[in-house]
Amino acid sequence: MRIKVHPDPQNPSGGFAFLELPGASMPDRVTMGVQDAYSGRWLHPDAGAGEEPNWQPQMQELGPFDIFRHDGADWLRLGPDVVNHLEEYTALQFRIDGKQYETIWPDNIAPRTEKAVPGALRVTTRAQPIVEPVEVKLPPEPVETKVETVDSEPEEAPPKRRGYALWLAALLLLCAAGAAAWYMLSDETASVTPESLTPVAETSGSACALPALQALGGFDAQITAVRDCGSDVSPDAALTLIEAAAKQGNAQALTLFGTLYDGDELAPRIENLTGLTFADDPAQAAEYYAGAVAAGSAEAQARLTATCARLDGSSLTLEKGAFDDFCR
Structure with a gap:
């Protein structure tokens, strides 16, 4: 039988979890064995030295654990002595009160971290780059020049100045057209008020909202x-x-x-x-x-x-x- 695993909401920092067991047939207190389904080894939280001291070939009875009953299911609470040794996405088998259950350990239950050990703090600072001064040269001040005027017969404006005049006339025409369009649009929408708009009905979108x-x-x-x-x-x-x-x-x-x-x-x-x-x-x-x-x-x-x-x-x-x- 498969079981569900939930994080303990009263311990968001990790280290605790609940097993939701189907049915309500467990006694008030039970013992449990935890097996890695891939390697076949059993969890021994207090095992001796070795390459993998917490996983051994022989089954170890853990507990006892209290059973909570709610909504047609039995719930079993695990602490850091078990949770800290379980890795995410590991296929596990639980033997609880003689019954066999299986699950994949989820990724939303973190192990309980150890308390910080007091000690000296080391502060590391980044070396600041050496910036060499840069000489900034300012442009020379403008020199006032005098232009002598020479009396001569008037000449026609060069073609370049006539081009500027044409561009200016076109710009004035565009401004006039924009002003006319704004006036027409503002006149058409003047009668629109918030009361005339049709409200959109709000929907919950979910039966669980x-x-x-x-x-x-x-x-x-x-x-x-x-x-x-x-x-x-x-x-x-x-x-x-x-x-x-x-x-x-x-x-x-x-x-x-x-x-x-x-x-x-x-x-x-x-x-x-x-x-x-x-x-x-x-x-x-x-x-x-x-x-x-x-x-x-x-x-x-x-x-x-x-x-x-x-x-x-x-x-x-x-x-x-x-x-x-x-x-x-």
Whole structure:
């Protein structure tokens, strides 16, 4: 069976990824083996010295890994201990809980880079070219000359001066023609106003664009379409729909908002595919979960209980306030 690989939106610098496994049959925690399909070797992150210390002939059980469940699929999160050893476009086989899966490792998941090591900085400067001074010679000042006039009989203008006169007359005729054309055009278009122009209707152009999703009506239909569209929906469009439904007290939208703020929970197709995700904030998550519980969500009640356990005993002012407001 083939599996999909997604980058972790909460770690854009790389080092983390999600495997989307078809079906929902995995236990809560699993072990895994990773094999290079071309060489047949297995990944050993902590192997000893050798030519290729991280890939060995014997299978190595990695893990255990937690399994997230969402939208009819199991999701498994990989960290740098695995991701840093996988190269793009490599054919891989994963053996997870006794089941065999295969995929081509994508090029949009970078390895986790090491932290910078403190040290002296070296500044390199480019050598400036030596420019020799150049002596600039100015042209000599014009010398005023006097021309003596000699009385003589008038002569006819030379042919060259008559040529200039003809060119000047032609230029005047062209200017007059241009002025007349401008007057005629301005007179014809004087009656044209912005109100007389026919507007062009705007179209969304896609069933996954925000106007098309808003036209679906209820939030249940909208969020189902967002999950189906996946990466074709922008984060702003998904957030607009969720915010509008949450303001109306929709239990599913409130639960989803809490999930986006809950670092222990995941909405895979929303966070991984559309890119809409927030930093872990249990105080915010508790507030939205409490709102969802008030709107009748049983799923939110279990998540609120788990979030309250995280808030209990916190020394942060906001988290202590959230515990008092939503957990007592």
